[in-house]
Amino acid sequence: MIEISSDVIRGYNDTMILFILRQGPSYGYEISKQIKQMTDGKYIIKETTLYSAFTRMEKNGFIESFPGEADRRTYYRITENGLSYYKEKCEEWELTKEVVERFISKSFTEEQNGYNN
Amino acid sequence: MIEISSDVIRGYNDTMILFILRQGPSYGYEISKQIKQMTDGKYIIKETTLYSAFTRMEKNGFIESFPGEADRRTYYRITENGLSYYKEKCEEWELTKEVVERFISKSFTEEQNGYNN
DNA sequence: TGTCGTTGCTACGGCAGTCGTAGTACGATT
DNA sequence: AATCGTACTACGACTGCCGTAGCAACGACA
Numbered sequence: 028m029i030e031i032s033s034d035v036i037r038g039y040n041d042t043m044i045l046f047i048l049r050q051g052p053s054y055g056y057e058i059s060k061q062i063k064q065m066t067d068g069k070y071i072i073k074e075t076t077l078y079s080a081f082t083r084m085e086k087n088g089f090i091e092s093f094p095g096e097a098d099r100r101t102y103y104r105i106t107e108n109g110l111s112y113y114k115e116k117c118e119e120w121e122l123t124k125e126v127v128e129r130f131i132s133k134s135f136t137e138e139q140n141g142y143n144n
Numbered sequence: 145m146i147e148i149s150s151d152v153i154r155g156y157n158d159t160m161i162l163f164i165l166r167q168g169p170s171y172g173y174e175i176s177k178q179i180k181q182m183t184d185g186k187y188i189i190k191e192t193t194l195y196s197a198f199t200r201m202e203k204n205g206f207i208e209s210f211p212g213e214a215d216r217r218t219y220y221r222i223t224e225n226g227l228s229y230y231k232e233k234c235e236e237w238e239l240t241k242e243v244v245e246r247f248i249s250k251s252f253t254e255e256q257n258g259y260n261n
Numbered sequence: 262t263g264t265c266g267t268t269g270c271t272a273c274g275g276c277a278g279t280c281g282t283a284g285t286a287c288g289a290t291t
Numbered sequence: 292a293a294t295c296g297t298a299c300t301a302c303g304a305c306t307g308c309c310g311t312a313g314c315a316a317c318g319a320c321a
Binding site: 034037054055056074075078098099100101 | 296297298299300301306307
Binding site for chain 1: 146147148149151152153154155156159160163166182183186187230231232234235236237238239240241242243244245246247248249252
């Protein structure tokens with residue numbers, strides 16, 4: 028079973044979180060469930076990774092926290108800076124993808140039948 | 145100017161090096177030039193990153209070193225284990241790409257004109 | 262002959278993000 | 292009363308990237 032290496036995802040956890048927060052404020056547990064659901068369980072973000080991302084991004088001004096009104100949760104909303112950052116990461120992703128793909132042999136990927144080498 | 149984040153590339157430097165070594169033995173400086181050339185200068189691997197990758201991959205049994213016959217260089221060749229590892233990384237990449245893309249808004253990428261939001 | 266630029270490499274240490282482990286606390290369920 | 296799910300926080304280890312520095316051989320150029 029192939030798993031996603033955390034080295035690759037490193038630096039894109041923030042992007043995933045921001046993607047979800049673009050749809051409206053949310054909190055840790057729900058975001059983690061959404062990531063799991065959106066990836067069909069292929070990627071499950073670790074709790075500590077998630078919460079340390081919150082701290083980092085709040086410090087960087089990408090998100091803002093506020094307490095839930097009817098519950099104990101800490102909610103987060105995306106800021107203008109966070110939106111800009113998200114946008115940059117999207118552009119960066121396209122570039123990165125293009126670059127990495129030049130070093131990937133398509134014959135090894137699942138879509139192929141393996142007859143070409 | 146958008147640059148490739150080293151966080152994303154982290155863990156794929158090895159893959160890039162192995163891709164080049166699949167074509168035959170090579171050494172540090174030449175590999176770095178090939179990476180630069182293959183990416184049209186979009187990605188330039190740092191010297192220390194490259195040489196520490198050699199050390200790590202040799203320790204892991206993915207590559208083997210041998211001295212050049214007519215020069216002072218240290219050459220590397222890919223091993224069977226290295227080939228397997230490279231293959232795994234290719235498969236992993238496809239999965240990762242698919243996962244990350246679900247969190248990327250296409251409207252922000254360069255191919256688009258920006259009219260859709 | 263001296264110096265400069267390129268090649269080819271090693272050593273050291275800092276940094277940042279991920280993640281394992283652990284612990285707390287509350288509410289609902291059994 | 293105990294267990295499970297929810298909702299966090301704290302701490303510290305680990306890994307890979309990279310800045311800085313240094314060294315040595317070689318060719319070109321003046």
